[in-house]
Amino acid sequence: MLLLGLTGSIATGKSTVSNLLRAPPYNLPIIDADVLAREVVEPGTPGYQKLVDHFGPTTPDLLLPPSDPLCGGKELGKNGKGRPLNRPALGLKVFGESEEALKNKKALNGIVHPAVGKAIYKAMLFHFIKGHWAVVLDVPLLFESGWERYCGTVMVVAVSDPEVQIKRLRERDSHLSEEAAKNRILSQRDIREKVKQAQARGEGRGVVVYNDSDREHLAKEVSRAMEQIQKASPVWWSTLCLICPPVGVTAAAWTIWQNWNLQKEWAETTRREKARL
Structure with missing residues (x-):
């Protein structure tokens, strides 16, 4: 089975691509890390119990009040x-960069990330x-x-012009000023760096879908990318890995x-580039 990693950046259209891949003609199952992060x-x-135990004593409003619609007027919630x-x-x-906030963030990640990882596996x-x-x-x-090391192929949803990101983000969140939209985009890793890292994986193992126009154009981009992916990882190969587990384990x-080595090479290349600046 091919593990196809899907990533992007804010307002590049990753969610739209995810919906395209789950629908015909692809009908691929989607493991959404954001959804799992809420479910766990x-x-x-x-x-949930670990978060309550850790943050409850210092956060009186950690849980929604019984009067909230999600609680249905019950002390123990609807369920x-x-x-x-x-x-x-x-x-x-x-939130923030204070010592306490960073400590709390580390504790939160220490609870949520392992649970999400287990759910993904x-x-x-x-x-x-x-x-x-x-x-x-x-x-x-x-x-x-680091999840990309487990992916046979990585698909990055990108835009050629950062101004497209700003325009789409402001259309989606109309309350944002242009400066606020830019700051949100700049707070994330530059999508162009993700594109370069995906392409460094080689043909068929790293593909880029450009979402520079409308949904019809995006669908064609996804179709082009999927043709490339299927050539590199045909259905017959996935079937062989399924019916012959030793082959599947060896391939995985x-x-x-390979991906581990690619990660190290990319990190070293990035280090050298920064050293030149």
Whole structure:
């Protein structure tokens, strides 16, 4: 089974591409890291309990009040497993660069990230057993988190002109000024760097989908990219890996080893470029 990593940046159209890939003619299952990050801290989960235990004593409003519609007027919430997290209140605990905020952010990541990783592995195994030739791993910070080392192919959704990002972001969030939109984009890694890192993986292993026009143009870009991906990782190969587990395990190990080396090479190349500045 091909693990297709999908990433992009704010207002580049990653979610639209994800929806295209889950629909005909591709019908690919999507493992959405953002969705899993919410699910692993839902009331009744181990992640939820760990957050309550850690942040509850110092955050009186950590949980939504019973009067909130999500609680249905019940002390233990609608599902009886606990009141949902008050995410804005939790966000305030980790917002900023103060020593306390950084400490809280580290604690939050230490609880959420392992739970999300476990959920991703379970979803991958489920889709492998179901016999899918490929599954999409939708992770906004795919390169930054290191998940790209497990992906046979990485697809980056990008725009050629950063001004397109600003325009789309302001259309989506009309309350943002041009300066605020620029700051949001600049707070993330430059999409052009992600494009270069994907292309450094080689043909068929790193593809770029440019979303510079309308949805019809984007659909054609996705179709072009998927043709390239399917040539590099045909269905018959995924079938062979499924029916012959030793082949699948060997192929997976080889992919991870190659990607690990590519990560090191990219890090070294980046270090050299920064040293020249």
